[in-house]
Amino acid sequence: MAFVQNVPFFSIMLSMFSGIVSSVLSEKAAKRLNTAVILVIGAASAWLLVWLMRAGGSYTFMMGHFPAPWGNEIRAGALEAGMALFFCIIMLLSMWGGRKKLFDEVEVTKHNIYYILTDLLLSSLLALVYTNDLFTAYVFVEINTIAACGLIMIRQNGRTIEAAVRYMIMSLLGSGLLLMGICMLYDLTGHLLMSNIKERVAAIMAAGTYQVPLMITIGLVTVGLAIKSALFPFHAWLPDAYGYSTVSSAAMLSSLVSKGYIFLLIKIFYRVVGFDIICASKIPNVLFLFGLCGMIFGSISAIWEKDIRRMIAFSSVAQIGYIYMGFGLGTTEGMVASIFHILAHAATKSLLFISAIGLTDVSAGSRKFLALTGSAYRNKVAGVGFSVGAFSMVGIPLFSGFVSKLLFAEAAVLHPTHKMMPTLIVLAVSTILNAIYFLKTVVRIYVPEKQEVEMEKGYFRVTAGQQRLYTVTIILFILINLVLGMMSEPILDIIQTGLDCFA
Amino acid sequence: MFGSNLAPNLGEVVAMILFGIGFANLLLQKNLVKKIIGLNIMDTAVYLFLAIKGYIEGRAAPIVTDGVQEVEAYINPIPSGLVLTGIVVSVSVTALMLSLTVRLYKRYHTLDLDEISSRLKKEGM
Numbered sequence: 001m002a003f004v005q006n007v008p009f010f011s012i013m014l015s016m017f018s019g020i021v022s023s024v025l026s027e028k029a030a031k032r033l034n035t036a037v038i039l040v041i042g043a044a045s046a047w048l049l050v051w052l053m054r055a056g057g058s059y060t061f062m063m064g065h066f067p068a069p070w071g072n073e074i075r076a077g078a079l080e081a082g083m084a085l086f087f088c089i090i091m092l093l094s095m096w097g098g099r100k101k102l103f104d105e106v107e108v109t110k111h112n113i114y115y116i117l118t119d120l121l122l123s124s125l126l127a128l129v130y131t132n133d134l135f136t137a138y139v140f141v142e143i144n145t146i147a148a149c150g151l152i153m154i155r156q157n158g159r160t161i162e163a164a165v166r167y168m169i170m171s172l173l174g175s176g177l178l179l180m181g182i183c184m185l186y187d188l189t190g191h192l193l194m195s196n197i198k199e200r201v202a203a204i205m206a207a208g209t210y211q212v213p214l215m216i217t218i219g220l221v222t223v224g225l226a227i228k229s230a231l232f233p234f235h236a237w238l239p240d241a242y243g244y245s246t247v248s249s250a251a252m253l254s255s256l257v258s259k260g261y262i263f264l265l266i267k268i269f270y271r272v273v274g275f276d277i278i279c280a281s282k283i284p285n286v287l288f289l290f291g292l293c294g295m296i297f298g299s300i301s302a303i304w305e306k307d308i309r310r311m312i313a314f315s316s317v318a319q320i321g322y323i324y325m326g327f328g329l330g331t332t333e334g335m336v337a338s339i340f341h342i343l344a345h346a347a348t349k350s351l352l353f354i355s356a357i358g359l360t361d362v363s364a365g366s367r368k369f370l371a372l373t374g375s376a377y378r379n380k381v382a383g384v385g386f387s388v389g390a391f392s393m394v395g396i397p398l399f400s401g402f403v404s405k406l407l408f409a410e411a412a413v414l415h416p417t418h419k420m421m422p423t424l425i426v427l428a429v430s431t432i433l434n435a436i437y438f439l440k441t442v443v444r445i446y447v448p449e450k451q452e453v454e455m456e457k458g459y460f461r462v463t464a465g466q467q468r469l470y471t472v473t474i475i476l477f478i479l480i481n482l483v484l485g486m487m488s489e490p491i492l493d494i495i496q497t498g499l500d501c502f503a
Numbered sequence: 504m505f506g507s508n509l510a511p512n513l514g515e516v517v518a519m520i521l522f523g524i525g526f527a528n529l530l531l532q533k534n535l536v537k538k539i540i541g542l543n544i545m546d547t548a549v550y551l552f553l554a555i556k557g558y559i560e561g562r563a564a565p566i567v568t569d570g571v572q573e574v575e576a577y578i579n580p581i582p583s584g585l586v587l588t589g590i591v592v593s594v595s596v597t598a599l600m601l602s603l604t605v606r607l608y609k610r611y612h613t614l615d616l617d618e619i620s621s622r623l624k625k626e627g628m
Contacts, residue, residue: 135585142592146599153603158610158623165603165616169538172596173529176545179589180522183549186585187556 005059007048008076008130011041011084012123019119027108030115035092037119041126042088049081053494058501060132060195069196073132075271079339079498082491083129083263089480090255090346091122097354097473098248101361105155105246114154121147121252125260134182134272135192137264141178141228145171148257151249152241163240170237171228178224184217185272194271201273215281218273222265222283229261231287231324232294235317239305242313247357250309254316254353255346262323262342266335269327270502279330288328288419292426294321299433307367308360311437312352315393318430319345325423326408331415332499337407339495344392344400344484351477352389358382358470359445364458371457372441374449378461383445385474390438392481395431400484405431407492514555521548535604535614539597546593550586557582 018037022030052058058077065071095118106114124144131137145168153164186192188210189200204210227234242250269278278284298317305311319341326338362378363371376383392399405427412423449459464471484491509516525548528541557579565580604614611619 135588139588139592142596146595149599149603153606158607158619158626161603161606161610162616162619162623165535165600165607168596168600168603169529172542172600173526176522176526176529176542176549179546179549180552183553183556183585186582187552192581 002051004048004051005061005076007044008074008080008084008126009061009063011044012074012126012130014041015119015123015126019116019123022112022116022119025112027111030112034095034115034118038088038092038095038122041122042085042092045081045085045088048076049078049085049494052076052078052081053497056497068193069191072136073193074130075132075194076130077498077501078494079502080129082494082498084126086343086346087122087125087129087256087259090350091118091252093473093476093480094248094251094255094350094354096469097350097477098246098251098357099469100467101247101357107156110154113150117147117150117154118252121151121256125256128260128264132194132271133192134185134194134197134268137267138175138179138182141175141261141264144257144260145175145228148253151252152245154249155244155246157244159240159244163237163244166237167241170230170234174224174227174234176224177220177227181217181220181224184213184220188213188217194267197272198274201277205277215283218278218281218283221268222287225261225265225268226287226290226324229258229265230317230320232290232297232317232321235294235298235320238317239301239310239313242316242353243307243310247353250313251350251353254313255350258316258320259342259346262320262338265327266339267502270499275332275335275503284328284330286328287324288330288422291321291323291325291328292422294318295325295426295430296321296433299430299437303433303437305437306369308356308369308372308441309353309367311441312349312356315352315434315437316345316349318434319349319393322404322408322430325426326411329411329415329419329423331411333407333411333414335499336492336495337404337411339499340407340484340488340492341404343491344404347400347477347480347484348389348392351385351474351481352393354470354477355382355385355389355474358462358467358474359386362460362462369441369444372445373447374445374454375459376445377448378454378459381464381467381471381474385478386445387442388478388481390442392485394435394438398482398485400481400488403485403488515552518548518552518555521545521551524548533615533617535600535607535616538616539600539604542600543593543597546589550589553582553586553589 015037018033022033058075061074063072120143124140127140128137149164149168152167153160189197191197191200204214230238242254269275295318298314298321302311302314305314323338323341326334358379359372359375359382360367363375392401395401395405409427412420522545525541525545529538529545532538532541559578562578563576565577607619608614611622
């Protein structure tokens with residue numbers, strides 16, 4: 001066995017133990033440890049990704065020397081390693097971008113806890129990405145939820161606690177359904193490892209017995225994870241949680257936490273049930289319908305919103321709708337488009353949150369739309385960052401959002417079914433709606449404000465030199481966006497290779 | 504005949520009904536403490552389901568006593584292990600929810616989530 005194959009195990013353990021160690025470290029040391037751990041895991045994942053792309057295929061890693069049906073397993077392929085690398089990059093940049101704000105909004109004595117929660121979040125995300133065991137996945141789903149709840153309420157005010165409670169309630173409903181689904185699946189198949197379950201599910205389908213319980217089980221798991229990742233009718237907790245938490249948390253919640261659940265759902269579709277069985281069932285149709293509704297209603301809510309952070313949060317609802325719509329197409333092309341959109345949305349949404357905070361800070365902290373007039377001149381870096389994010393979400397070529405929209409449209413047209421027309425129409429409508437609220441904001445921040453008004457309201461200017469880390473973060477985010485937008489071929493290649501060895 | 508499967512699967516039916524009761528309480532109750540009770544009923548229903556699924560008529564708990572090592576002597580231990588793991592998870596989640604509830608109660612002196620939301624809207628922050 002090559003040494004590089006230990007990377008998944010070590011990355012999960014490293015992040016988890018760094019969280020434990022951070023609890024006794026000083027605030028500065030915890031911060032350094034957190035950055036170092038994310039960097040090390042990112043580099044190791046990149047190494048693993050390169051190795052896997054060269055060697056091809058995937059491998060399973062036995063935990064504790066118990067062979068297949070009894071022991072716990074980790075599995076890694078190109079897609080998993082790529083996701084781990086991507087999550088690390090986004091997490092690092094989100095932490096950097098919100099660091100200054102963290103000092104303003106959170107008491108210094110609590111910073112330690114913030115880094116512990118981030119480490120735990122990373123370890124649970126990595127475990128969700130790599131695990132081959134359904135019950136382990138459930139446990140880490142709960143750890144993920146608890147860490148995310150802590151990230152929301154670390155900034156103490158009434159709004160965030162209420163948002164955290166609402167988030168917990170919705171999440172617990174979701175995980176209850178997921179747990180029930182997993183238990184029933186165990187009851188039906190007698191296994192907890194994904195590959196074993198898949199064999200048994202195929203046998204059940206071939207024998208033609210227990211079809212209804214099997215479908216109910218898959219439905220429970222799907223609905224549970226859909227609730228947790230804020231698919232359209234279950235998104236009520238989302239605007240408050242993303243809108244009022246500290247900015248690093250908002251960026252990580254929107255770009256990592258919900259994506260972790262979606263990635264687990266993809267794994268369940270491919271590795272537990274089998275994609276053919278999913279496609280033959282009615283489940284994609286339901287996801288398709290709710291995805292389309294989410295795309296429209298998320299954007300409409302965003303248009304009504306007067307608060308920039310909540311507007312970006314509602315835009316997340318629409319983007320999650322895109323991802324589920326891709327699942328709903330029920331084709332490999334749709335899946336590839338969805339996975340690419342996971343990357344594109346994660347890179348763009350965290351950029352938007354972090355640049356929005358730069359804009360509101362120079363506008364006397366007001367998040368109201370009118371107060372942002374001319375803010376792009378007061379903080380140029382944030383202005384450019386926000387514009388890039390907005391263009392990407394609207395789907396202007398060169399940026400990542402364009403590629404994912406193109407992929408969705410291609411996926412719909414390549415397999416012309418009754419879903420083709422609704423997809424294309426809703427894509428077009430949703431793009432227009434996106435353009436309404438994002439371009440409106442971009443125009444607003446570039447409309448110059450009168451000097452008297454700026455003086456009167458206490459607005460001030462910051463230059464790139466005064467906020468070096470922030471500037472570097474925004475530039476890196478913009479670069480990621482451009483890479484995803486202009487060099488999508490190798491990334492799509494990784495996604496395709498990874499999906500092929502999923503099956 | 505309709506309902507002929509009911510008697511042999513009575514435990515599962517009870518577990519499902521309890522799960523529904525817990526789920527509905529967690530979703531629909533306004534009072535935060537009642538919501539948390541709902542959460543616990545829901546989780547307990549899952550453990551009941553697992554325990555029934557692991558139980559085999561006439562066999563003992565999987566702890567080796569009197570040197571009997573045959574598989575046929577014991578029930579399936581895996582669901583019991585899952586129940587233990589699940590209990591740990593649900594305890595920690597309940598503790599977190601309760602601590603959040605205490606925070607909210609100290610701030611707003613009510614347990615009604617809707618009222619807290621409407622007050623937050625009035626504060627306009």
